[in-house]
Each structure stands twice: as structure tokens, then as C-alpha cells.
Amino acid sequence: MNLYDPKRIPRSIIPENQEFPMLSLSSWVTPENKYYIRNHFPYPALPLNDWALKIEGLVQKPILLNYQALCQFPQIILPVTMECSGNKRAYFQPKARGVQWEQGAVSHALWTGVPLRTLLQVAGIMPNVREVIFEGMDTGERIDLPGTFRFARSLPVEKAMHPDTLIALCMNGKPISYKHGHPARLIVPNWYGMASVKWLYRIVATDQVFKGPFQNIDYVVYRSKKDSQRRPVTLMKVNSVISQPTDQTVLRRGKHFITGTAWSGQGSVKMVEISLDHGGTWNLVTWLDSEEKYSWRRWGWDWNVPVPGTYLIMVKATDDKGNIQPLQAEWNVMGYENNSISQIQVYIE
């Protein structure tokens, strides 16, 4: 029933940044109109009829593929969980600058597309290629640098050639909508969302290390301006959220089904545990979804609570590589990769 169906949660207007309303998590696949939106610039004007994707640089024969040509390559469908690396930034203490995402800068969709490697092979990618650069059609100014920029990111050639790195044309079975990157979007499974460039425009194979500002200034983890241990944001860390109940809710004594979802880009989520005693004991949740390569798994736990009081609910996920959510994620200047254990407080009357 549509009466109670919540919409996305706005975080900024232009560029548009909106969260998936996690409290309404119900389906495995996020509907297109609730899928989180993270933009760096205003929406681009799309050259709808004469759009074509260029593949050039260190390739034997540069190619130009229009929409129809692209659609004729063999395509695969992949369910992929995508999380913004700034998800949960609002929970850092002290506060980290930037869009104050709570826990909904993450969604899950079915992406249909042509494996990028098919196209790179058609163009004849050269053996000395080190990185592949992806340029979107979205452009604008930055606060820290003069000039106009295009949103652009690179991938190491190994990841670009991975059979599941897609030039996606459909999302949840329909052509990708304007807001999500029409006509074509890069989909990089396991990586944080900044890698999945929208409104694709040009792909360049290079033997250099790409130094665009969305690679070299943004999406870099460092603890202070002088930190010498800078590292780029790449794979999603193991993470989980509680969708219901919400923080500070008052509940009746008795049975409650606590629900949420969990994912990892560094492995497969193997275990989600829940604690009602400040982390003293941990209980295994029930899976609501089976294990898929790149997908979140919804979980639930039957809580029977006969005694009134104030309860802290803590949830932590573990993946098959042994990664576990920390009690407190490491603070960093830009506020990326917050995968702290999820905690809420509820009151039982």
C-alpha cells in the first residue's frame, strides 16, 4: 500500500544527495525510486540521440559505440550492493566534513550490462595498460581547485578486465534512469560507489597513474593533513545496519523481530551477531536472504523481552575473510569507510 511508503531522505539539493530510507527496508532489491543518490555535480544535459561511448587511449583501434551498438553485445545480470564510502559519516565523532550520511547511503539493485572486458578486447587493449579511466558527462566546479571538472575515476587494469565489471544499461530490468546514470553506467562490484561512474562518456586506457581530483584528493583516507599513510578508498568494508526498530523507540514487552542487512566488499558476509547486553553475549541472527557474490543479506532476530527497561541493541557482521566490524571505525579527515558496529537504544514498557 502506497499510503505509508516513505521516500528518499534528502541530504543536499544541488548536487542532489539522498539516502535510501533504511527504516523501510523490505525487499532484497531496492526499488529505483528509493535507491540512494550521490552526485558531485548538477545533473548533466544528456545528448540523448547522438550519445556514443568512446573507448580510446592505449588500444589498437579506438571505438565509438552508440546505444544500439552497445545493446547488441552479450549482457549479464548481476545483483550488486553499492555503498557510498561516506555512508555513516554522520556517526563519526568528532564530526567529519561533507554530506552527513546516516545509514542509508547504500542500496542493492540488479544491473544488466556488457562486461567491460568484452569492449576493451574489441578495441584491442595494449599489454602495457596500467589503468583504465572512466569519464562521466557530469561537470562542474570544485571548491578547492580553479576550473571546471568532469567526474572521472580510474580502475587498475586487473579490475577493469574482471568479467563482472560492467558497462550497465539496465537497472532492475529497465533502462537505467536519468538520475542513476542513463544511458550507461560503470558498475564495479565490491568497490565503494564512487567507482561506478554514471553517465559514461569516455573510457581511456593508459600506462600512467590517473591523478584526477576525485581519485587523488577525494576518496582518500588520511587521519590528518600531514598523514603520510594515505590510501585510496577501494573495496567496501564489512558493514551492517539495523532497519527496524529505529533508535529511541518505545516498545511493548514481548516479541519483536529486529531486522537489518549486512554486506562486505572484501568477502562474503558469513555471520551477523546481535547483542542485548552491551556486547557481553552475542546471538546469531537468521538469514532472510541467501548468500550471493555481491549482495547484501537481510537478517532478522526474534527478540523476546519480558522485562521493561532501556536496552542497547548492537549488531556486528563478519565476512569469510575474517573481517569483523569494529566497535569504533578509525576516524579520518574526510569521514570515509565508517563500518562501526551498529547500535540503537530502545525502551521497553
Added chain:
Amino acid sequence: MNLYDPKRIPRSIIPENQEFPMLSLSSWVTPENKYYIRNHFPYPALPLNDWALKIEGLVQKPILLNYQALCQFPQIILPVTMECSGNKRAYFQPKARGVQWEQGAVSHALWTGVPLRTLLQVAGIMPNVREVIFEGMDTGERIDLPGTFRFARSLPVEKAMHPDTLIALCMNGKPISYKHGHPARLIVPNWYGMASVKWLYRIVATDQVFKGPFQNIDYVVYRSKKDSQRRPVTLMKVNSVISQPTDQTVLRRGKHFITGTAWSGQGSVKMVEISLDHGGTWNLVTWLDSEEKYSWRRWGWDWNVPVPGTYLIMVKATDDKGNIQPLQAEWNVMGYENNSISQIQVYIE
């Protein structure tokens, strides 16, 4: 342009509780589809064709008015700011239980309606009446008491007989929509929103003090369970919010127009001041709206900031009764009436 128009921010699904997206404050009047929603129960089933408003109790002749009859009484239009008494609850430290409203549980609309006193006079309200009770059509269970309840509130007879207390039929020039209380809603200017009962069903004049749970348990300010100084929530305290920029935003050096709105149910907002030096000095803002009896006033301030750094922006409003927003509102168990000075942090590069 609709492309960037944010929707309401969901806080709970059933009952539906949603905030006005304050970051998108642009018009004086809040559009109906962005006006905040605060419900205690699921939406009621409306008896659309045979609805009639009963006025009974201590009156000479109880009356039953159907929609057409009600529409034929003389009506007035009032612009009214309405704030949920739980607005800004999320900012209390320690956390207070209940819906975690940030700063958007407040809106402003034009209400068209019949002054309640006209109807009470037609019914022949008796001189010994002390309170007037208003019952909505929304019903449901409570966590703390057994049984099924109707949402109901009372007003002191003086407030009920105030010429601006309305039985409203229209909101922003159109019949009140289902979600906002169709067919008729009580509008109590200056009071927090719980007084403005939606989906009106019955009005009862009484010589008793009404003790319904939404009057006697909820909407009561107390500092601990043993606090003997309990008092009901009534008039809106002087309050203000910053709509733009948003917290933790990174901005360029130069000029920025800081905007927001301010209101008071205890007087007329006379002054809004802004501080950029942790409250050392305060600057008067520019009004974007003139003074109206029951309306918020949007304000703006030109900030010229040549020096990079981290800035705290503080805003406080003062009304003509001398009420000033406190640096920290008094914490109370239910988290009502948080009118602390608004503060955000921004970064200038």
C-alpha cells in the same frame, strides 16, 4: 524545477511521521506535500459521505453539522506556523525517547475555517464550561495502557472561544487533504501541533478537567519520573532554525547567504541574531518576511568570509515578550520543547 525537489524525511512508517525537509525552505507557505506529518495512530477510515461533526456536552442544544452545513458558516483565513513539541528532540543529550525529529517538525500553512466560537455559540455553550474536548477519528492501541484509544485533546474554554481558534476546512486554499485531517481539523494558533486535532469527529463541552492519555501522560514536561513540577505542553517557545547551509558543509571563500526561519507562540519574533565567533558578537539578520500574528519569519544574512577555516554558525531568536532561545534547552524525559540556539559547523576552503 522538480528535478531537485526533495521530499519529506521519514521518521517512522506506521504511524506515519515525516519531517518537512528544512534544507529546502524556499517559500513562506509550506506546500501541502512537504508539510510535516505527525500521527499517533494509523490513518483512520473516513466515513466520507455521512461524516458529521457533533458538538455536545454542556451546550443548550447539541448540534450535528455535515460537511455542507459546516461550509456555509462564515470563514476566515489565517497563516499559522505549527511545530511539533518533539521538534529537535534528536538534539537532546542524553537522548530522549520517542520519534527522533531533527529540525523539520515545523511547517507554515494558510488555514481557512469557521471560528470554533461561532459553532459553540450556535450550540449554546453553558457558562460553567471549563474545557472543550476534541476527538479525532484516529484510533489505536498505546504501549502503556490496555485498550483502544481515540486521539483526543482538550483546550481551556478561553482558548476554545478565541476568535482565531478554527475548525479548518481548507489548507493552502484547497480542502484539507486526507493526511492532514480531512474533512475538518482543529487549528490552535500559537500552540504546539498536538492541540490541532485532525479528522475531527466530536466536540464536547465539559466542566471537568480532561485527563485523556494524550493530555495527561503524553505532552507533559517533567525532568524525571518523580518530578513534582509537571506541566502540560501548550504555547510554542521562541525558536529558529538554519535552512542553508547545512551542517558540516565545505564552502568556498567569499559571500554566502545564510538563511533560515524563526517563530514564537508566546509572542511575535522581533529579532534574530547570528554569531560567527562562538557567541562573542551577534549580528542582526535581514527579514525576508514581514511580521504576522502567527507566522514564522524567514531571515537571511550575508556572510562574507575571506579566511579559510572551521566556523561555528549560531542563531538565536528573541520575541517581543523578551523570550530568547537558550544555549541549551532544559532536558526533559519526553524530549519536548527543545528550543536551543541553532548551531552548525562549516568549513571554508
